[in-house]
Amino acid sequence: xxxxxxxxxxPDDEGTTAERYFTEENVDRYLAAAAEAGIEELGVSEHVxxxxxxxxxxxxxxxxxxxxDDLDAYCEFVRTTPxxxxxxxxxxxxxxxxxxxLLAVRDFDYVVGSVHFVGDGDAAVDHDGFDVWAGGEDAxxxxxxxxxxxxxxxxxxxxxxxxxPDLVKVWGRERRPxxxxxxxxxxxxxxxxxxxxxxxxxxxxxxxxxxxGELYPATAFAELCVEAGAPFALSSDAHLPEQxxxxxxxxxxxxxxxxxxxxxxxxRRSRRLAPLGSRVG
Ligand SMILES: [Zn+2]
Ligand SMILES: [Zn+2]
Numbered sequence: 001x002x003x004x005x006x007x008x009x010x011p012d013d014e015g016t017t018a019e020r021y022f023t024e025e026n027v028d029r030y031l032a033a034a035a036e037a038g039i040e041e042l043g044v045s046e047h048v049x050x051x052x053x054x055x056x057x058x059x060x061x062x063x064x065x066x067x068x069d070d071l072d073a074y075c076e077f078v079r080t081t082p083x084x085x086x087x088x089x090x091x092x093x094x095x096x097x098x099x100x101x102l103l104a105v106r107d108f109d110y111v112v113g114s115v116h117f118v119g120d121g122d123a124a125v126d127h128d129g130f131d132v133w134a135g136g137e138d139a140x141x142x143x144x145x146x147x148x149x150x151x152x153x154x155x156x157x158x159x160x161x162x163x164x165p166d167l168v169k170v171w172g173r174e175r176r177p178x179x180x181x182x183x184x185x186x187x188x189x190x191x192x193x194x195x196x197x198x199x200x201x202x203x204x205x206x207x208x209x210x211x212x213g214e215l216y217p218a219t220a221f222a223e224l225c226v227e228a229g230a231p232f233a234l235s236s237d238a239h240l241p242e243q244x245x246x247x248x249x250x251x252x253x254x255x256x257x258x259x260x261x262x263x264x265x266x267x268r269r270s271r272r273l274a275p276l277g278s279r280v281g
Contacts, residue, residue, distance in 0.1 A: 001274035002252075003041040003263060004034060004244055005086055006112050006163060006202060006235030012047070018069045027081045029241040037245030038277065041265055043084025045112045046074060053102055057095040060122055062130060075106050084109040084266065088163060091115055091153035099158050110266035112202070112235075113159025115149045116167065118142065126170045139177040143168055147186045151193035160266060161233045162194065164204045164216040172212040187221045195228035200264045200271065203255065205247045206237035215254055226258050231273060233264040252278055 009030065010021035020026075034042045048054045049063040051071035071087075078085045085108050089099060103111055116124045123132035125146055132142055146168040154162055166187075169178070179186070194201060204216040217225070225232070232255065236246040255263070255276055262273040 001041065001263065001265065002037070002039045002245070002248060002277045003043075003234050003265060004037075004039050004236050004238065005041070005043040005084065005110060005161065005233060005266065006045050006088065006204065007043070007238040007244065008046060008088075009044055011239045018074070022074065022077045024081070026241075027083060030238075030244055031082065033241045033244035037248060039245050039248075040277075041084065042082070042244070043086045043109060043266075044078055045086035045088040045110075048087055048089040048102075056098045056102065058090075058092045060117065060130075062122075062127070071102075071106065075108075086110045086112055086266075088112045088114055089159065090117065091149065091156060091158070092117075093149070093152060096156055096158065099156075103158065107268060109268055110160040110233075110271075111158065111269070112161045112163045113153050113156075113199070114163035114167070115146065115153055118145045118149055118168075125168045133171070133176045139179045143179050143183075143186050147190045151190045154190070154193040154197045154199045157197060157199075159199060160269060160271065161200045161202050161235075161264070163202050164206060164237065165190070165201055166217045166221055169212050169214070169218070170207065170210050172210075175211050182220075183218065184220055184224065187217075187224055191221070191224040191228050191230070194225060194230050198230075200231045200233040201225045203232050203234050203251055204237050205235075205251050208247045208250065209243070215251060219254075222254070222258055226260060231262070231264050231271075232260055233266075234276075252276065 010016040052067045053071045122130050124130045207214045207216045238244045265274045
């Protein structure tokens, strides 16, 4: 079994309206790409901030600008297709109740929880326009905050899958500073929270398309997850059909090398493990 659960039917750019992208023709392009790559389980997880209901959780300027679509219309549309119904939902500290309420009344197959924005302000680890790295804080502090929030996201029990677990490295060492030394001091408390909560850890090939050029999570992080008994969910975070199953041969080899022989499969927010397949595309 191969899955691709964390994917988007459209790029994050301006002008990518629901009318243009939430169509049968566009879904068919993703299904064809999945079939070619031997991916049996395909699901969509649109960013929560593209729906006006997200403004109940947060009023970040990026969210206000992007909250144009209706979440229920999205859910209805996805249920007319063979895709699993998911959503990528940011962990917003202090908005746990509102987040739980938004998720509970819809019949998602899974919820991908993510941390992009860190700290009290508007700044994100991966966004040029709201760049936490522009604030003059050192890498040690930013990484600590990121992984503290990741642990909180896991412990919130709001989510089924923890997205791109070490996203904070996205820019690579050339573009932004990295903390010194052994990075396991950042990973360990987050992995403890992952183990405690039972959340699935996303193995994402998206980092291979980013300046860092690595899978999420790093090998040392993934090893700690395996030791802690955490299960993995496999995704590409595709924003285009041609990114479905992106570099899955590397992901499968990575899991094989860790001795991970099973991945998570989701339906109506319940999870089972299935044997990890091999890439055929
Ligand atoms: Zn994300
Ligand atoms: Zn995503």
